Amino acid sequence: MLAATLALGALAGSAIATPSLTSPVDAMNLFSKRISSGCSTSGSASCHNTTKQTDLCCFESPGGLLLQTQFWDTDPSTGPSNSWTIHGLWPDNCDGTFTENCDSSRDYTDIADLLTNQGASDTLSYMKEFWVDINGQNEQFWEHEWSTHGTCYSTLKTSCLPSGSAKGAEAVAFFQTVVKLFKTLPTYEWLADAGITPDSSKTYTLTTLTNALKSASGVTPALNCDGSSLNAIEWYFNLKGSVIDGDFVAIDAPSKGSCGSSGIKYPPKSGGTSTTTSGGSSPTGGSGSLPSKGTIHASTTGGLLTGGTWSVQTLATYTFSGTSSSFTMSTSKGNCGVSSGQLTCGSGVSATKFSAVTSGSNLLLAVSGSTSFSSDATPSGTTQETVFTGTSHSKSYTLQIVSS
Numbered sequence: 001m002l003a004a005t006l007a008l009g010a011l012a013g014s015a016i017a018t019p020s021l022t023s024p025v026d027a028m029n030l031f032s033k034r035i036s037s038g039c040s041t042s043g044s045a046s047c048h049n050t051t052k053q054t055d056l057c058c059f060e061s062p063g064g065l066l067l068q069t070q071f072w073d074t075d076p077s078t079g080p081s082n083s084w085t086i087h088g089l090w091p092d093n094c095d096g097t098f099t100e101n102c103d104s105s106r107d108y109t110d111i112a113d114l115l116t117n118q119g120a121s122d123t124l125s126y127m128k129e130f131w132v133d134i135n136g137q138n139e140q141f142w143e144h145e146w147s148t149h150g151t152c153y154s155t156l157k158t159s160c161l162p163s164g165s166a167k168g169a170e171a172v173a174f175f176q177t178v179v180k181l182f183k184t185l186p187t188y189e190w191l192a193d194a195g196i197t198p199d200s201s202k203t204y205t206l207t208t209l210t211n212a213l214k215s216a217s218g219v220t221p222a223l224n225c226d227g228s229s230l231n232a233i234e235w236y237f238n239l240k241g242s243v244i245d246g247d248f249v250a251i252d253a254p255s256k257g258s259c260g261s262s263g264i265k266y267p268p269k270s271g272g273t274s275t276t277t278s279g280g281s282s283p284t285g286g287s288g289s290l291p292s293k294g295t296i297h298a299s300t301t302g303g304l305l306t307g308g309t310w311s312v313q314t315l316a317t318y319t320f321s322g323t324s325s326s327f328t329m330s331t332s333k334g335n336c337g338v339s340s341g342q343l344t345c346g347s348g349v350s351a352t353k354f355s356a357v358t359s360g361s362n363l364l365l366a367v368s369g370s371t372s373f374s375s376d377a378t379p380s381g382t383t384q385e386t387v388f389t390g391t392s393h394s395k396s397y398t399l400q401i402v403s404s
Helices: 002-006 111-117 121-130 138-148 169-183 187-193 206-217
Strands: 065-071 085-092 222-226 229-240 247-251 293-298 318-323 326-331 334-339 342-346 355-359 362-366 373-375 387-389 395-397 399-403
Touching (some): 065 169, 085 121, 085 138, 085 169, 111 121, 111 138, 111 169, 121 138, 121 169, 138 169, 187 206, 206 222, 326 342, 326 355
Antiparallel strands (some): 065 085, 222 229, 229 247, 293 318, 318 326, 334 342, 342 387, 373 387
C-alpha cells in the first residue's frame, strides 16, 4: 500500500489513508502556539504532490516522510515503567533516504532554558519524564535530536518564521510538536488494551503485535528489536502545511522494522514509576486504602464535579463501593460510568468497575488498569471539560482519589 503513497508524480487521484489514529492530527489544536506559520493545510500532503512545490515554508520537502520514533528501554530503563518514551521526529525523504545535521548555525544548546524562556515550561516538564536519555544525559539528547533532525525541516527554517520571532523559536515549536504528537500515540496503552503487557517469559509474533496496534490506531507501525526483545517503534506520517501547526496524516510504515516474525519478547522495565498500569495493580494499606467517600483531584488543576466533568470549581463528593481492585463510584447525580471513552455520572448511567492504583503517596483512579485521562482543554472559571479515558485529547492528566 505505502509504495503508492511514496511515489512522487504518480499520485494524482490517490487517497491518503485517514485512519482512526486522530488522522490528520491537527497540531494547531495540540498546543498553545507561540508562533504561527500562516500556512494552509488544504493542499497536498508531503510526498503526495504531482507538481513541483516552490513554497517550502508551507510544504515539507525533501524530508516529507516523518517518523515519530519511540523507545522501550528496559536495562537500564528510562521513563515510566508502563509508558514508551520519545526518541524523536525524523524527516526522511520520500524514497526512504535521509539527510542529517543540516544547519550547524542553529545547533542550539541549553534546550531547557530555551523552552523555559519562551514560555514552554510545560513541554519541558513533560520531556523530563518522557523524553529521556538512557545514560541520563537528557540535555545532550535533546540537543542531538534538534541539530541532527530538527534543522533539516524545510518548514522550520528561520526564513519561514514570523517577523520578530525570538531566536530558537523554531526549535521550541519542534519540541512542542513532537511532545504533542507523542501524546496521540499511546503505544503502551494500545498494546495493553489488546492484552499485551511486558512479561519476562511471554513471546509474541510480529503479526500479533502489529495487528493490535493497527486495530487501535488504524495504521501499521514499524517495530524494531534488540536481538529478540522489542525496543523501538516508528509511527509514520505525511504532513500538510508546516511542522509548526500543520496536519499530520498517519500512514502505514514502508517496512516492517528489524523484529523477526516470531519469538518477540516484550520485557518489563527494571524499576521506575508508573503513569499507566495494566493488570489492575491494587494498593495495600496506608494512603492506598480506598475511602468510602472522597473527592477526585486532577494532577494539573481542579478536579471532578458531580457530573464527572473536570472543573476548577468546588469539587463533588464521590461515594466509593468495593475494594481498590474493583469498585463502583457515584455522586449525588447517580452512578458513574465510562461509555465510548467518556466519563459521566448521572441518572440512568450504567456503573463501570473502576480500580485504584498507588503512585507514591497518591491513590489514582484507573479504568481497565489505565490511570491516563485527557480533555480538550484546561478548565477555568465556570467552564467544565469532558473527561476522556486515555491520552488522545490535548490535555493529559491523572485523577487522584482523596479521602473526605
